[in-house]
Amino acid sequence: MPMDADFLQMIDWSRAQFAMTAMYHWLFVPLTLGLGFLVAIMETIYYRTGDPFWRRTTRFWMRLFAVNFAIGVATGLILEFEFGTNWSNYSHFVGDIFGAPLAVEGIMAFFLEATFFAVMFFGWDRVSRRFHLASTWLVAIGASLSALWILVANAWMQYPVGMTFNPETARNEMTSFWEVLLSPVAINKFFHTVSSAYLLSAVFVIGVSAWFLLKGREERMARASIRIATIWGLVFALFTALTGDKSGAVIAEVQPMKLAAMEAHYEGGAKAPLVAFGVVKPEHLRQTPDDLFHFKVAIPGMLSAMSYRDVDAYVAGIDDLLYGNPQQGILSAAEKIERGKTAIETLAAFRAARKAGETMRADSLKALFNPDTEAGKSFLENYFAYFGYGYLSSPEQTVPNVPLLFYSFRIMVGWGMFLVLLMLIVWWQNRKGTLPRHRWLLWLMMLAVPITYVASQAGWVLAEVGRQPWVIQNLLPTSAAVSGIPSGSVVVTFFLFLLLFTGLLVAEVMILCKQIKIGPDKV
Amino acid sequence: MDTFVFLQHYWWFIISLLGALLVFLLFVQGGQGLLYTIGRTPSERDRIVDLLGRKWELTFTTLVTFGGAFFASFPLFYSTSFGGAFYVWMLILFVFVIQAVAYEYRRKPNNLFGEKTYEWFLMINGWAGALLLGVAVGTLFTGAHFTVDRNNIVQIGGDTVISRWTNPWYGLEALLDYRNVALGLAVLFLSRILALEYFLCGINDTTIRERSRRRIGCAAVPFLLFFLLFFVSLCLSKGWAVDPTSGTVTVEQYKYLHNMLQMPYVSIPLLVGVVAILWSIWIGWRNGSRRAIWWGGSGTVVAVLCLLLLAGWNNTCYYPSLSDIASSLTIYNSSSSEFTLRVMSYVSLLIPFVVAYIWYAWRAMSHPPRTDSHREEADTY
Numbered sequence: 001m002p003m004d005a006d007f008l009q010m011i012d013w014s015r016a017q018f019a020m021t022a023m024y025h026w027l028f029v030p031l032t033l034g035l036g037f038l039v040a041i042m043e044t045i046y047y048r049t050g051d052p053f054w055r056r057t058t059r060f061w062m063r064l065f066a067v068n069f070a071i072g073v074a075t076g077l078i079l080e081f082e083f084g085t086n087w088s089n090y091s092h093f094v095g096d097i098f099g100a101p102l103a104v105e106g107i108m109a110f111f112l113e114a115t116f117f118a119v120m121f122f123g124w125d126r127v128s129r130r131f132h133l134a135s136t137w138l139v140a141i142g143a144s145l146s147a148l149w150i151l152v153a154n155a156w157m158q159y160p161v162g163m164t165f166n167p168e169t170a171r172n173e174m175t176s177f178w179e180v181l182l183s184p185v186a187i188n189k190f191f192h193t194v195s196s197a198y199l200l201s202a203v204f205v206i207g208v209s210a211w212f213l214l215k216g217r218e219e220r221m222a223r224a225s226i227r228i229a230t231i232w233g234l235v236f237a238l239f240t241a242l243t244g245d246k247s248g249a250v251i252a253e254v255q256p257m258k259l260a261a262m263e264a265h266y267e268g269g270a271k272a273p274l275v276a277f278g279v280v281k282p283e284h285l286r287q288t289p290d291d292l293f294h295f296k297v298a299i300p301g302m303l304s305a306m307s308y309r310d311v312d313a314y315v316a317g318i319d320d321l322l323y324g325n326p327q328q329g330i331l332s333a334a335e336k337i338e339r340g341k342t343a344i345e346t347l348a349a350f351r352a353a354r355k356a357g358e359t360m361r362a363d364s365l366k367a368l369f370n371p372d373t374e375a376g377k378s379f380l381e382n383y384f385a386y387f388g389y390g391y392l393s394s395p396e397q398t399v400p401n402v403p404l405l406f407y408s409f410r411i412m413v414g415w416g417m418f419l420v421l422l423m424l425i426v427w428w429q430n431r432k433g434t435l436p437r438h439r440w441l442l443w444l445m446m447l448a449v450p451i452t453y454v455a456s457q458a459g460w461v462l463a464e465v466g467r468q469p470w471v472i473q474n475l476l477p478t479s480a481a482v483s484g485i486p487s488g489s490v491v492v493t494f495f496l497f498l499l500l501f502t503g504l505l506v507a508e509v510m511i512l513c514k515q516i517k518i519g520p521d522k523v
Numbered sequence: 524m525d526t527f528v529f530l531q532h533y534w535w536f537i538i539s540l541l542g543a544l545l546v547f548l549l550f551v552q553g554g555q556g557l558l559y560t561i562g563r564t565p566s567e568r569d570r571i572v573d574l575l576g577r578k579w580e581l582t583f584t585t586l587v588t589f590g591g592a593f594f595a596s597f598p599l600f601y602s603t604s605f606g607g608a609f610y611v612w613m614l615i616l617f618v619f620v621i622q623a624v625a626y627e628y629r630r631k632p633n634n635l636f637g638e639k640t641y642e643w644f645l646m647i648n649g650w651a652g653a654l655l656l657g658v659a660v661g662t663l664f665t666g667a668h669f670t671v672d673r674n675n676i677v678q679i680g681g682d683t684v685i686s687r688w689t690n691p692w693y694g695l696e697a698l699l700d701y702r703n704v705a706l707g708l709a710v711l712f713l714s715r716i717l718a719l720e721y722f723l724c725g726i727n728d729t730t731i732r733e734r735s736r737r738r739i740g741c742a743a744v745p746f747l748l749f750f751l752l753f754f755v756s757l758c759l760s761k762g763w764a765v766d767p768t769s770g771t772v773t774v775e776q777y778k779y780l781h782n783m784l785q786m787p788y789v790s791i792p793l794l795v796g797v798v799a800i801l802w803s804i805w806i807g808w809r810n811g812s813r814r815a816i817w818w819g820g821s822g823t824v825v826a827v828l829c830l831l832l833l834a835g836w837n838n839t840c841y842y843p844s845l846s847d848i849a850s851s852l853t854i855y856n857s858s859s860s861e862f863t864l865r866v867m868s869y870v871s872l873l874i875p876f877v878v879a880y881i882w883y884a885w886r887a888m889s890h891p892p893r894t895d896s897h898r899e900e901a902d903t904y
Contacts, residue, residue: 007682067627073583074623078616080590081605085613088606092685093676095598096859103595104870106588111877114580115884122577127887135884166860170673170685171598173860341679348677355674390679480676483606484684485693493613500617504624507635514633 009487011479014086017494019464021078024501026460027453028072028508033147033194034201034232035065036140040133041228047133057221059124060520061205062136066121067511071504078497086490090471090481097163097174098153101181105149112142147197148190155186157472158463159254165384167350167369172475184250189463192243195236196459199419200452202233206426207449208516210442213435218519223430230427237420244413245306251466252307252315255473257398258466260318262405263303264292268317268325274302277410280403289319318402322395333395340390343383388475397477400468408458408465415455422448528767530864531854532836534596537871539831540824541589542660546710547823548582549653550721550816551575553714555622556649558642561722561734568642569630569904574725575718576626576904577888581881583623595867599671599857600842603686607669608659608694615655622648626904650711657710661703663834664757664779666843668696671850689846702760705753712746713800713823720807720816725889736811743804758783763840765853772840772851782837789829789836796826 039061046054080102084091091098119127119135127135156162162179163172174180206229209222251259259265264280265272266289278296286292301311308315316330324332331339350365369384370376392398426445429435435442467473471481524532554561554575562568594601605612621644628634629641668690675685690696697703719742722735762778765771775781783790799822807815835841835854842852858864 067631070624070627073580074620077583077587077619077623080587080594081612081616084590084594084601084605085609086606088602088686089676089684091594091598091602091606095594095601096863099591099595099598099601099859100863100867100870102591103588103867106584106591107870107873107877110584110587111581111881114584115881117580118577119884119888123888131887169860170676174863174866177866344677344679348674351674351677391683393680480683482684483602483609484682484687485606485609489609489693493609496613496617497620500620503635504620507624507628510633510635511628511631515631518632 006487007482008479010485010490011482013487013490013494014482015478017086017490017497018079018082020494020498020501021075021082022460022464023457024505025072025075025079026457027505028068028075029147030197030200030456031068031204032065032072033143034198034236035061035068035204036136036143037198038201038205038228038232039065040136040140041232042225043133043136047129053220053224056520057224060221061225062121063515064208064512066117067508067515069117071508074504075501086483087471087481088483090476093171093476093481094156094160094472096171097156097160097180100174100177101149101153101156105146109142109146109149113139113146116142144194147194151190151193152181152186154463155183155189156180157470158189158467159183159185159250160472160475164371165369165380165387167347167366168354170347170351172472185254188243188246188250192240192247193459195239195243196416196456198236199233199240199416200456202229202236202423203419203445203448203452205229206233207446210445211516212519214439214442214446216436219436221520223433223435226426226430226435230423230430234420234423234427237416237423240416241420244416248306249309255466256316257318257321258400258405259307260316260321261400261402262409262462262466264402264406265303265315266292266318268315268320268328268330270304270312270314271301272303272307272313272315273298273300274306275406277414278406280406282403318399322399333389333392333398336386336389336398337392337395339383340386340388340392342390343379343387344390346379346383386474388470388472388477388480391477391480392469397469400466405462405466408462411458412455412462415451419448419452527861527864528855530861530868531858533868534592534858534864535835535841535854536828536832537874538589538593538596539828539835541585541592542831543824543827545582545585545589545656546713546827547717547820548578548585549656549710549714550717550820551579551582552622552649552653553711553716553718554649554721555645555718556653556711557715557718557738558646558649560738561719561731563734567728567731570726570728570731571722572626572629572642572645573904574722579622579626583619586619592867596859596864597852597854597857598859599686600852603669603671603852603857604659604662604667604842606684606686607688608662608667608697609688610692611655611659611694611697615652615659618648618651618655622652630904649714653711653714654707657707658697658703660710660831661700661706661753662697663831663841664706664762665697665700665702665760666763666845666851667694668846669844669850670847671844671852702753702756705749705756709746709749709753712742712749715742716746716800716804716807717816717819717823720803720819723807723811724813724816732811736808739804739808739815743808763843763848763851765838765840765851765855767838767855770853770856772843772848772853774848778839779833782833782839786833786837789832792825793829793833796822796824796829798822800826 039058042054042058046058116135116138120139123132161183162174162176164175166173205225209225212218212222275296275298279294281292281294303315304313305311314328320330322333324330346365346368350362353362353365367373368376368379371380429438469477471478554571558568558571562571625641625644629638669686669688671686673685675683716739719735719739723732758780761774761776764773764775764778799818803815803819803822806812840851840853844850
């Protein structure tokens with residue numbers, strides 16, 4: 001049965017709904033992740049010094065933390081269930097692996113956060129100072145633990161490992177929990193994502209403190225908060241850069257098309273340059289295949305160096321991956337599609353044989369999916385590895401949105417680098433005590449808050465749009481992962497939640513602004 | 524019993540336990556639904572919101588964990604039910620989202636929608652959250668309209684969806700089955716009973732306590748009526764049985780009654796759980812006892828746990844298909860692989876530890892009962 005128009009719309013609307021929910025979720029989560037630790041550090045100082053100033057400061061930031069926390073929890077709930085509501089085929093195809101981290105997240109992290117959040121927020125005068133401090137740290141740790149498991153799950157979608165395909169159940173099944181947990185993509189994704197979130201929270205604290213300094217209010221609290229936030233921010237800005245660099249190398253290895261697309265790197269080659277800045281020409285304006293940019297500033301050999309730690313290394317371009325490059329041992333997308341179709345047809349033949357009761361034929365076909373046999377190893381490596389390609393109708397579908405990835409990457413990296421500089425300058429001026437005099441810097445610190453949110457979102461756009469057309473890299477395209485519901489159902493709920501989330505976001509921003517205005521002395 | 528089968532039963536037990544804890548924790552929803560009934564002045568409402576606000580996250584977290592654990596252990600249910608009964612689940616999610624922010628935003632200045640709106644969010648969640656979850660759980664006994672065909676995954680260029688819903692209402696049709704509605708209403712009124720018992724335990728104000736005590740009787744009557752209606756109809760109705768060897772599904776008259784007779788280790792605790800709930804109602808209504816919540820809470824956990832075990836154990840289809848009997852889901856055909864269940868079982872050993880620290884923190888926060896002098900010092904909702 002061919003895909004009908006409604007089904008195609010369903011795919012697009014499901015993607016839109018998931019993207020919308022994820023982007024709203026990520027507006028709130030990074031602040032929770034980082035501010036939790038900053039609050040814990042401040043409370044630790046209070047615990048050690050007994051100075052009421054630190055209690056007052058801690059409680060001020062804690063109040064902002066609480067406002068942000070609730071809505072992050074709410075949007076997270078929707079995300080988890082949307083895997084089922086919008087992506088039911090996906091849930092079946094990989095639920096055996098993907099569900100486990102989600103369940104572990106619930107058991108290990110969510111309860112920790114939920115339980116000790118109540119103590120942290122309401123327990124000031126009910127539990128001992130030591131127990132309260134421990135609760136604050138446990139909330140911060142719980143939030144990051146929760147991030148670990150969901151990022152492990154996401155990393156698995158980018159780089160599926162630790163599993164085998166079971167033709168009897170027509171799904172992938174886990175064979176090694178540790179491979180899933182400790183895959184290089186998972187490790188790197190976790191550290192890169194949480195460190196960027198810690199950085200964002202530092203920028204938030206600095207921005208809010210700058211407002212107090214501009215208003216000439218709460219100078220001691222503002223300067224003390226800036227001191228902690230700049231050190232915290234500087235450490236994690238550098239760590240984000242380091243893990244980001246490692247991400248480039250990992251992506252080159254496991255998602256070469258994503259790397260090529262985010263660099264608008266069409267023609268592969270050795271000593272590949274990195275375009276530090278440029279404006280990509282739309283496809284219809286290109287005169288020749290090389291005519292890709294209106295203008296660009298490129299660093300020769302840099303892309304090769306970043307991807308393979310070797311300036312002479314060959315970096316595959318989009319054209320290599322699309323049309324193949326036998327010299328470099330790169331298969332064309334068309335060839336992969338053929339191999340994917342063979343894998344799917346083999347599965348179909350197995351299931352037909354099993355249904356017909358042809359046991360011998362079924363068993364021999366099943367052996368092809370067994371990695372412990374020679375025939376199985378070869379089939380899995382040469383055919384099943386491209387299983388998802390079999391659902392694609394043209395090689396061009398394997399190329400994600402190049403301009404979107406190109407700009408997302410530059411916004412993320414460019415702003416991230418700038419933040420290193422900003423943290424250094426602010427820390428130095430604050431240390432000298434001259435910060436309140438530099439009003440332009442205070443304004444820049446405030447302006448940095450929304451821009452950092454944009455850069456953080458750009459990071460996720462890069463990660464998720466860059467994975468297209470796959471839900472699970474090479475194994476399942478988005479089009480084969482959706483639920484069998486009419487597009488109208490998704491459209492209705494898309495707008496319902498868009499309206500709700502937007503309303504709640506506006507409410508949150510208004511409440512936060514008011515709470516900041518009120519300051520540490522609660523009315 | 525081989526290891527895989529044991530693990531499938533074990534994980535159905537864990538799912539049932541999480542479901543039972545969730546139903547108990549719905550006392551938060553029950554309390555929200557009673558916000559204007561028990562809290563007649565703004566300060567009384569503040570007191571109730573403040574009390575419930577310290578627990579809402581646990582209910583929320585249990586719901587999330589219940590979903591995650593179901594996904595991990597029975598992924599075919601997750602894909603079939605969530606991807607098919609779309610509207611019901613989306614409605615449930617919607618009412619829980621508005622709850623999550625309501626506690627935090629309600630009394631904050633400049634909150635855009637005003638205090639009353641957030642109180643309505645709490646009320647909507649209090650009524651619809653408990654009712655819809657009960658209706659959704661009811662379909663584990665009464666079935667749903669879906670088909671499952673794993674062969675669809677090989678339809679290149681065609682319709683690859685494995686689980687399909689065959690009813691155009693995408694889950695809302697569950698509201699047309701009186702047994703689902705009866706269970707939904709039973710859960711709703713049970714949540715209100717538990718909330719009232721929780722008020723008796725956690726609030727010192729004599730007016731609120733007296734109002735709560737009297738109200739228990741009003742909630743108990745419909746609860747008993749709807750629960751009995753559901754339970755009796757369950758005992759008298761057919762069920763779907765599976766042959767674990769061949770996987771063949773057949774309709775069996777009085778299946779759930781047979782389950783109760785064949786599994787006394789489930790039916791006796793079920794009875795004990797129900798008696799504990801009834802006892803809690805009695806001591807709460809008659810004496811305003813502070814201990815009523817402990818009887819009611821533990822009775823609820825035991826009773827719901829056993830009810831859910833009846834749905835999945837003893838070779839029963841826990842999600843019968845009303846469209847294609849062979850598509851019905853059992854703990855055998857819808858579970859994760861043995862390896863995954865084993866790994867998850869190791870993780871589940873953490874559950875007692877989790878329960879222990881929740882208990883510890885809960886106790887630390889519960890003593891002494893709230894008074895106005897405490898409210899001045901602490902942050903409140």
